[in-house]
Amino acid sequence: MWRAEVPLVEPIEYYILLNSTDGERFAVLNTSENPFFTFDGVDRFPQLEWVSNGITYQIFPDRFNDGNRSNNVLALDHDELLLNQVNPGKPILSDWSDPITPLHCCHQYFGGDIAGITEKLDYLRSLGITIIYLNPITLSGSAHGYDTYDYYRLDPKFGTEEELREFLDEAHRRGIRVIFDFVPNHCGIGNPAFLDVWKNGNGSPYWDWFFIKQWPFKLGDGNAYVGWWGIGSLPKLNTANPEVREYLIGAALHWLDFGFDGIRVDVPNEILKPGEFFPELRERVKERHPEAYLVGEIWTLSPEWVQGDRFDSLMNYALGRDILLNYAKGLLSGEAAMKMMGRYYASYGENVVVMGFNLISSHDTSRILTDLGGGSLGIHRRTSPSRGSSSCRRSSIPSRERR
Ligand SMILES: [Ca+2]
Incomplete structure (x- = not known):
């Protein structure tokens, strides 16, 4: 790898010309439609050192470690199946070593919690971990937590606010920062605003928070209102409504004020009016917490999301899965992988690259071990x-x- 610093003040298009000592010359060109690389020469926002030097460990709270058995049963109180009028059912509370059932994705609980993560902090530190990314921990109706009932309340199945406070303090004491999962695109059917609309129709003050196609409706009916990918348990929020934006951004600030260090934003590309929502989120977050990390769940190579008004960086499946995993599986040649990486690194500013959330697998994909034939x-x-x-x-x- 060669590295050169070029003094420049304005955007340029360029290619690289190599002269070898035996007189051979060849050009290195971009692999996309335009043969030239583009560089605009500007880092539009500061690098966060704690991110760029960090190693992150992702924790799916229900499945990591059960540190307090007394809260396990609380998962059953507010499970979505108890409210759903289209697909009703009963959630399952399992012992830690029980086998998974067909409900394992969403309604089978194993009792993992915040106290369990605190117990494992020394272990995580021994692995070299400096950042923990938590899947949703606010009140929800599922094991995954992406159907938020209350954005401002820790789910009691994961513990108390005192336990959360202790976890954050103990993590920080060990030099570990913690980012939380924020789901502004949709909520769950147990969200009080949505239940109010279900009960009161257009007489509800929250009527314009959602996209209701027919009323009255049954809770869970994905045909009666707009839901994430048409799923009735995930009603889409109207983020074009200033009240909704205030409610959501207020929640993001609430947890940063509480002591979290950054936010992973779920499906930002599906949010209504992203050009209004994300600049407002960023401005208000960075104003109060300039060191807070904002990372968006964008799966593809997308420089437009990291131009200074939205995210610090993206979940880089574009690097981890599209390039590294496919290379590891033998689906890409070394040469093809290198070309794709060249294009990848030429597409982002250096600050974005070093703050990249460079994962290969997550709760949304098969795990790397499975992908490579093990496990x-x-x-x-x-x-x-x-x-x-x-x-x-x-x-x-x-x-x-x-x-
Ligand atoms: Ca527990």
């Missing part, structure tokens, strides 16, 4: 005759649809 996902250790047997219970539905 035994869905096969219970005590009953499994062998790895990879036909007893695998893994659903064939992509995880993002199951949410």
Whole structure:
């Protein structure tokens, strides 16, 4: 790798010309439609050192560690199946070593909680972890937590605010920062604003918070109102409404004020009027917490999201999965992978690249171990005759649809 600093003050298009000592010359060109690389020479926002030097560990709170068994049963109080009038059912509370059931994605609980993460902080530190990314922890109706009932309240199944405070303090004491998952695009059917609309129709002060197609409706009916990917348990919020923006951005600020260090934003590309919502979110977050990290769940190579008015960086599946994983699986040649990486690094400012959330797998994908042919996902250790047997219970539905 060669590195050169070029003094410049305005955007340029360029290519690289290599002269070898034996007189050979060849050009390195961009691999996209335009053969030239573009560089605008401007880092529009500061780098956060704690991010650019960080190593992140993702925790799905229900499944990491159960530190307080007394809160486990609380998961059953407010599960979405109890409210859903179209697909009613009963949630399951399992012991830690129980096998998964068909409800494992959303309504089978294992009791993991905040106290359990606190217990493991020394272990995480020993791995070199400096950042923890938590999947949603606010009150919701599911094990995944993406159907928020109350953006301002810690889900009691994960513990008390005192336990959360202790976790953050203990993490910070060890030099570990914590970012939370923020889901502004849609809420859950147990959200009080949505329940008010369900009860009172257009007499509700929250009528314009949602997109209701027919009223009265049954809770969970994805045909009666707009939901995320048409899913009735995830009513879409109207972020073009200033009241909704205030409610959501207020929640983001609330948890940063509480002591979190950054925010991972769920499906920002699906938010209504992103050009209004995200600049407002960024401005108000950075004004109060200039060191807070804002990372967006954007899966593709998308420089337009990191121009200084939205995110510090993106969840870089474009690097981790599209390039590294495909190379590891033998689907990309080394040369093709290098070309894609060249294009990737030429597309973002240096500050964006170093703050990249460079994951290969997450709760939204198969895990890297599975992708590469290992692991035994869905096969219970005590009953499994062998790895990879036909007893695998893994659903064939992509995880993002199951949410
Ligand atoms: Ca517990």
